[in-house]
Structure formats: structure tokens, C-alpha cells
Amino acid sequence: MLSAMVAATARMADFDLSPEQRLVRETVRDFAEREILPHVERCEREERYPLELIAKLPALGLLGPMIPAAYGGSFSDVVTYGVICEELARVDWVVASVVSVANSLAGSSISKHGTDAQKERWLPALAKGECLASACLTEPGGGTDLANMQTTAERVDGGWKLSGTKVFISHAAYAGLFFVVASVDRAKRHKGVTAFLVDPASEGITIGAFPMRTLKRDNLAEVHFDGVVVPDENVLGEPGGGFPVLGAALDMGRYSVAARCVGQAQRCLELATGYAGEREAFGQKIGEFQMIQQKIADMVVRTESARALVYRLGRMKDAGIGRASLEASLAKLVASEAATQNALDSIQVHGGYGVSGEYEVGRLLLEAKALEFGEGTSELHRKLIAEYALGLRKQ
Ligand SMILES: Cc1cc2nc3c(=O)[nH]c(=O)nc-3n(C[C@H](O)[C@H](O)[C@H](O)COP(=O)(O)OP(=O)(O)OC[C@H]3O[C@@H](n4cnc5c(N)ncnc54)[C@H](O)[C@@H]3O)c2cc1C
Known part of the structure; x- marks a missing residue:
């Protein structure tokens, strides 16, 4: 049953992928x-x-799909990167997250805004897996309003002194690179925000546990910066120029998270069809009941709609469109909500077993829900989409 479902939708999923991308x-x-x-x-x-x-x-080559070959990566195109994120997330949130943080947030930003020295120092290490990356953006006071950042960077001789706390930081205890944003002048709001490439072993950094109800294998962390001195050569872009760096990084971050959500939505669908084709009630397979079929149909529709938006965004990036914030918000919003709703429906198809320890599908629900927060919450994306529609915001 599982392979029948994969075969039925594979033509749509792969329709306009090149032979290389299908491979x-x-x-x-x-x-x-x-x-x-x-x-x-x-x-x-x-x-x-x-x-x-x-x-x-x-x-x-799965750790460097957005890193240029000249720096040891396997970059071919953005759609291929999305397909990789989708397929990894179909089986594991954490492994897919490692790839997405290293490539979308750290790797792409360094490739685009980094100096030659920064590229040489970090990109080969990221691509080879010698160095994992963490993005340190969210603060205890909030993650959505990034312009209101409390973490400060104070000017010192030859560099900057970082002070503040970041929370929910994925991979932090294992990272060899922190992509950190801090404000050089809080009064300037977003115009004070600056991006830094920070060595997690620097003096003044402490990494504490940040207990979660889900993703316990991710060991999310709280990271404290207590007067951490970062040399000038580790500023990514210009001081006060962190928002443009973040903007492009978030487009790619939203793309990779949306692709991961498609993978999770697909997995939930496959688990539901597999179960519905085996489980019997009232002398027939539950997949023959119309109410179960309705859930399956809705799951297919959500997955394919999300996938179409994600691949279109990937193609726009491959066509050289620098900023595609509206399309990134559309893809991220639709895909993350598809993943959560598919997890809910798939659990329902499994009956009580959906929340038993024996079946994987129960775990997928909170993991999918977490993707409605990272790279912008659903509320933020609805706000952005409405503002574009109303002409209040321009690309
Ligand atoms: C599993 C997981 C992994 C994560 N990994 C990382 C990581 O590696 N690095 C990192 O920096 N962060 C990470 N995050 C944090 C994530 O990016 C934040 O949770 C997210 O940005 C939201 O911030 P917040 O939780 O502080 O919510 P808040 O910003 O406090 O928002 C609370 C609620 O208010 C809503 N809201 C806020 N502003 C508006 C508005 N203008 N209009 C309408 N509604 C609004 C939000 O949508 C939300 O529903 C992770 C989170 C999770 C769950």
C-alpha cells in the first residue's frame, strides 16, 4: 500500500525535476x-x-548542498537543495535541521556576504562536517520582533564585545560556528543589528540546557554571551548591516524549512495510507471507509500544494531572484501548517495507536508544530502576506 501511494503521487512530485534532481x-x-x-x-x-x-x-555531499564546489561543497541548484531537505526531513527533523542551518543561514550568508578569509575559514569546514553551525537569533524576550534585539555588541579595540542571551538554539553544544545577531546601537532598532561569526569556544560563552517537551534528541540550548570579544574580521557584512544579511538568509531559511515540512507532511501521509491499507474494522480495511478516505485525500492535497509552492520558490532562486520574501512566506506558511495538519490526520487514522510509543506518527506531531515557529511563525507570515497584498510592503 505504501509503495502504491508513493507511485501514485511520484509523477506529480517529480514532474518538472530534471533527471539529475530525480536521481x-x-x-x-x-x-x-x-x-x-x-x-x-x-x-x-x-x-x-x-x-x-x-x-x-x-x-x-549532503552537508554542503548550498556551498560552492570551490569551497568543498556540492552546490548544484536551489531546487536540488530543497529536495535534499525534503527527503532528510521525511525521516528525521534533527538531521535535516543540521543541513538547513549550516546551508541556509550560515553557508549561504557567508557565500553571499563573507570576505574571502571568512569563506576560506568556514565554508570548507561546514561542507566537510568538521564544523556544525548554530543560528543564535531568538532571545528570551521574543523571537519574532528581531529589531527589538537585546543582545548588544559594544565597540572595543579591534572588535566587538557581545553580551546577552539566546534561547532555543539548535545544535549549540555540538556547533563549531555560531551565526549570531546583536545590536551595535539599540536605539537604531533594525539599523543597529549586526551579524557575527563567532567561535563557540570563545571566552565568555556558556551553553546551558533548554528543556523541551519534544525533540529531546536535539538538545536545544540557551547560550549566554558575557562580554565575548569578537574580532572585526568576524563581522559578516557591515556593522549595522545585519538586517540585509538576515533578510537573504531568512528567505533561504524559510525555503529549507518549508521543504522540510513537505517531507514531514509526505511521511505522515505515507504512514496513514500504509496503516489504512492494513487495519480492519467491521470486516473491511479502514481505508475503504469514506471518512478515512477524506482524510487521505486532504493530506495529499496539502502535501502537493505545499510542494508546488516550495519548488516554485526554489526555481525563482535558481533564476537569480535575490529576494523573494512573499513567496518564501507563502511556502513556509502553507508547508508548515500542512505538516501539522497531516500529522493530526495521520494520528487519527491510526486510532489510539497514533499516540502509542509503538508508532512513529505521534512523535511527528510536535516536531511538525515546532516548524510553525522556526523561521517565522504562522502569524508573522500571514501578516507579511497581507501587507504585500495590501501594498503596505514591497519586495
Ligand atoms: C524546535 C525549535 C527549534 C528552534 N531553533 C532555533 C534556533 O536554532 N535558533 C534560533 O534563534 N531560534 C530557534 N527557535 C526559536 C524560534 O525561532 C522562535 O520560537 C520563533 O521565532 C518565535 O519566537 P518566540 O517563541 O519568542 O515567540 P514570540 O515572538 O514571543 O511570539 C509569541 C506569539 O505571538 C505572535 N506574534 C508575535 N508578533 C506578532 C505580530 N506582529 N502579529 C501577530 N502575532 C504576533 C507569534 O506569532 C506567536 O504566536 C526554535 C524554536 C523551536 C520550537
Whole structure:
């Protein structure tokens, strides 16, 4: 049943992918199902960061799909990057998140705004997996209103002194690079925000636990910066020029998160069709009941609608469109809500087993919900989309 469903929708999913992109999908799917999926539930139960799974990515070029080949990456095109994020997220949130943070937030920003020295120092290490990245954006006072950032960067001889706290920081305890935003002048709001490339081993950084109800294998952290001195050469872009760096990074971040949501939505759908084709009630397969079929149909519609928006955004980026904030918001909003709703519907199809420890689908619900916050909440994206529609905001 599972393979019948995959076959039925594969033509749509792959319709306008090139032969090379289809091959990437097949290869990554095969790798992810063989090498990652069988270990995810165990890592979650043991609350253990899956370093050994992440270590399998560089051999296939999966840690540097947005990093140029000249710096050791495997960049081919943005759609291919989306397909990779989708297929990895179909089996594991955390492994997909490692790729998306390293490439969308850190790698793409360094490639676009970095000096030659910054590119040489960080990009090869990111692509080879010698250095994982964390994005330190969210603060205890809020993650949506980034212009109201409390973390400050004070001018000192030859550099900047960072002070403040960041929360919800994925991968922090294992990262070799922190992409940090701080304000050089809080009165200037977004015009004071500056991006820094920070060595997590720097004096004055402490990484504390940030307990979560979900994603225990991610070990999210709270990161404190207590007068951390960062040299001038580690400013990414210009002092006070962090918002343009962030803007482009967030377009790509939203793209990769939206692609990950498509992978999760797809997984929930496959789990539902697989179960509905086996489970029986009243002497027939539950997949023959119309109310179950309605859920399956809605899940297919959500997944394919989200995928179409994500691939279109990828194609726009491949066509050289620098900023595509409206399209990024559309893709992120639709895909993240599709992933959550598909998880809910898939759990319902599983009956009580949907929330038992025996089935993977229950875990997917909170993981999907978490993707409605990262890279902009649903409310923020609705606000942005409405402002574009009303002419209150321009690309
Ligand atoms: C699993 C997970 C991993 C994460 N990883 C990272 C990471 O690696 N790095 C990082 O920096 N952050 C990370 N985050 C944090 C995430 O980016 C923030 O949770 C998100 O930006 C929202 O910020 P907040 O939680 O402070 O909510 P707030 O900004 O306080 O918002 C609270 C509520 O108010 C709504 N709201 C706010 N402003 C408006 C408005 N203008 N109009 C309407 N509604 C509004 C929001 O949509 C939300 O519903 C992660 C979060 C999760 C759950």
C-alpha cells in the first residue's frame, strides 16, 4: 500500500525535476531510509544528539548542498537543495535541521556576504562536517520582533564585545560556528543589528540546557554571551548591516524549512495510507471507509500544494531572484501548517495507536508544530502576506 501511494503521487512530485534532481531524490531517500530512519526513535528515547547519523552525511555531499564546489561543497541548484531537505526531513527533523542551518543561514550568508578569509575559514569546514553551525537569533524576550534585539555588541579595540542571551538554539553544544545577531546601537532598532561569526569556544560563552517537551534528541540550548570579544574580521557584512544579511538568509531559511515540512507532511501521509491499507474494522480495511478516505485525500492535497509552492520558490532562486520574501512566506506558511495538519490526520487514522510509543506518527506531531515557529511563525507570515497584498510592503 505504501509503495502504491508513493507511485501514485511520484509523477506529480517529480514532474518538472530534471533527471539529475530525480536521481538526487532517489539516492537521498534510499540513504535516509537505510542509514537514518532505523535509528531515530532510539536517539529520541535516549535523548541523544545523533552525531553518528550526521557523520554519514558528508560522504554524499549532503552537508554542503548550498556551498560552492570551490569551497568543498556540492552546490548544484536551489531546487536540488530543497529536495535534499525534503527527503532528510521525511525521516528525521534533527538531521535535516543540521543541513538547513549550516546551508541556509550560515553557508549561504557567508557565500553571499563573507570576505574571502571568512569563506576560506568556514565554508570548507561546514561542507566537510568538521564544523556544525548554530543560528543564535531568538532571545528570551521574543523571537519574532528581531529589531527589538537585546543582545548588544559594544565597540572595543579591534572588535566587538557581545553580551546577552539566546534561547532555543539548535545544535549549540555540538556547533563549531555560531551565526549570531546583536545590536551595535539599540536605539537604531533594525539599523543597529549586526551579524557575527563567532567561535563557540570563545571566552565568555556558556551553553546551558533548554528543556523541551519534544525533540529531546536535539538538545536545544540557551547560550549566554558575557562580554565575548569578537574580532572585526568576524563581522559578516557591515556593522549595522545585519538586517540585509538576515533578510537573504531568512528567505533561504524559510525555503529549507518549508521543504522540510513537505517531507514531514509526505511521511505522515505515507504512514496513514500504509496503516489504512492494513487495519480492519467491521470486516473491511479502514481505508475503504469514506471518512478515512477524506482524510487521505486532504493530506495529499496539502502535501502537493505545499510542494508546488516550495519548488516554485526554489526555481525563482535558481533564476537569480535575490529576494523573494512573499513567496518564501507563502511556502513556509502553507508547508508548515500542512505538516501539522497531516500529522493530526495521520494520528487519527491510526486510532489510539497514533499516540502509542509503538508508532512513529505521534512523535511527528510536535516536531511538525515546532516548524510553525522556526523561521517565522504562522502569524508573522500571514501578516507579511497581507501587507504585500495590501501594498503596505514591497519586495
Ligand atoms: C524546535 C525549535 C527549534 C528552534 N531553533 C532555533 C534556533 O536554532 N535558533 C534560533 O534563534 N531560534 C530557534 N527557535 C526559536 C524560534 O525561532 C522562535 O520560537 C520563533 O521565532 C518565535 O519566537 P518566540 O517563541 O519568542 O515567540 P514570540 O515572538 O514571543 O511570539 C509569541 C506569539 O505571538 C505572535 N506574534 C508575535 N508578533 C506578532 C505580530 N506582529 N502579529 C501577530 N502575532 C504576533 C507569534 O506569532 C506567536 O504566536 C526554535 C524554536 C523551536 C520550537
